[in-house]
Amino acid sequence: MYPLTNHQLTIDILDPIADQARFGVRYCTGGYIYQVTDHQQGALLSGPTYPDSFNWFDGQGIPDAFNWSPLRQSNGSDSEVCIIGIGRCDLTTKQVLEFCQWDIEASRSAIQMSTHQTFAEFDFTLQRTVSLMERTVRSHTTITNQGNTFIPMAWFPHPFYPQTKTDELCRLSIPVSMPENDGYFIAENGFITRKNWPEQAGFYQALDQQAHSPLTITQRHPVLGMVSATCSYVPTFFPIWGNQHTFSWEPFFERLIAPKQSLSWWIDYDF
Numbered sequence: 001m002y003p004l005t006n007h008q009l010t011i012d013i014l015d016p017i018a019d020q021a022r023f024g025v026r027y028c029t030g031g032y033i034y035q036v037t038d039h040q041q042g043a044l045l046s047g048p049t050y051p052d053s054f055n056w057f058d059g060q061g062i063p064d065a066f067n068w069s070p071l072r073q074s075n076g077s078d079s080e081v082c083i084i085g086i087g088r089c090d091l092t093t094k095q096v097l098e099f100c101q102w103d104i105e106a107s108r109s110a111i112q113m114s115t116h117q118t119f120a121e122f123d124f125t126l127q128r129t130v131s132l133m134e135r136t137v138r139s140h141t142t143i144t145n146q147g148n149t150f151i152p153m154a155w156f157p158h159p160f161y162p163q164t165k166t167d168e169l170c171r172l173s174i175p176v177s178m179p180e181n182d183g184y185f186i187a188e189n190g191f192i193t194r195k196n197w198p199e200q201a202g203f204y205q206a207l208d209q210q211a212h213s214p215l216t217i218t219q220r221h222p223v224l225g226m227v228s229a230t231c232s233y234v235p236t237f238f239p240i241w242g243n244q245h246t247f248s249w250e251p252f253f254e255r256l257i258a259p260k261q262s263l264s265w266w267i268d269y270d271f
Contacts, residue, residue: 001034002106004132009271010037011132012061013111016102024056025094027063027158028085030102030113031128031139034061036271041223044271046162046246048202062159062269064139068252069154073120082119084143084153085126100126109133116146123147124257140266143257151257156237157267159229160246164220167194169240169247173216176209176238184240191220192240202243211235215251230268 001019004011014022014032023029036044047060054060070081070091079092087100100115110131117124124147129140145151168191169184176192178184183203187193196203215231235251242248257263 002104002111004109004111004130004137006109006132006134008039008135009132009137010039011035011130011137012037013130016099016104016113020099022054022056023086023096023099025083025086025089025091025096026057026067027059027065028128029087029099030085030115030126031111031130031141032061032063033130033137033139036061036137036269038223038271044162044221044223044227045160047160048200048243048246050160050245059158060160062137062139062157064141064155064157066153066155068156069152069254071119071122071151082117082122084117084124084155085115085128087117088119118147121147121149122151124151135271137269137271138266139269140264142262142264144262145257145259148259150259153257153263154252154254155265156250156252158248158250159269160248161219161227162222163242163245163247165222166220168220169193169242170217170219170249172209172218174209174211174213174235176207178205178207181205183242194242198243200243202241204239204241206237206239209235209238211238217249217251219249224271228270230270231265232267233265 002013012034048058050060066084088098102113105112112129114127127142217229233253236254237252
């Protein structure tokens with residue numbers, strides 16, 4: 001792993017080569033934040049099976065994903081695809097056939113991982129940068145379409161926070177609602193709140209929202225009391241999920257990237 005560190009926090013970033021056994025066909029292999037540790041309070045992030053075990057599908061920490069929009073050949077196998085930030089994959093067997101290769105530049109407070117991927121008519125570069133400033137962790141992404149065809153992209157962060165000591169979970173800066181469900185409701189103070197304690201399968205719920213501005217999320221935390229996150233983009237789709245170990249939100253960013261166009265966005269996590 002690659003550590004980013006200052007006098008307050010240490011951020012562990014998975015190494016695309018040395019930690020390859022921790023990757024699968026779900027999460028981006030560059031810029032994967034595996035854990036954030038407070039030097040006084042200990043580990044601040046969780047996961048669906050943390051601390052008991054780890055598997056590539058569930059993950060832990062703050063992974064992010066492009067797997068909802070795999071790139072497909074126009075006249076090829078339906079199962080063999082390219083997933084941005086992972087490589088050539090077989091979706092039938094859920095195996096990575098060939099991982100993308102990353103060029104890495106690391107310092108004490110930032111790491112930049114860059115890869116060039118080609119598949120069928122698709123040709124693009126991806127740059128992932130994770131940086132640490134005081135108690136803010138920024139995850140910044142840039143995609144450049146170097147080919148002659150449009151690239152469909154759907155990306156989302158998947159931060160795994162430890163379950164809170166109270167039923168209140170998070171509050172969003174955008175208006176949201178949700179249908180009646182078994183897992184959550186929105187309290188009078190605006191916090192998304194647990195109805196019941198979840199089991200391993202957890203509760204998944206897509207929120208009803210029509211955001212017109214970038215998003216800020218205020219998140220309850222059992223150790224720090226409150227943390228937050230700020231997105232540079234307007235979310236298009238927004239589910240939440242949690243089980244007995246963790247709670248997570250997933251604000252999607254979806255675009256169609258034109259030939260020769262670059263697209264950049266970021267999310268800040270404040271601890």
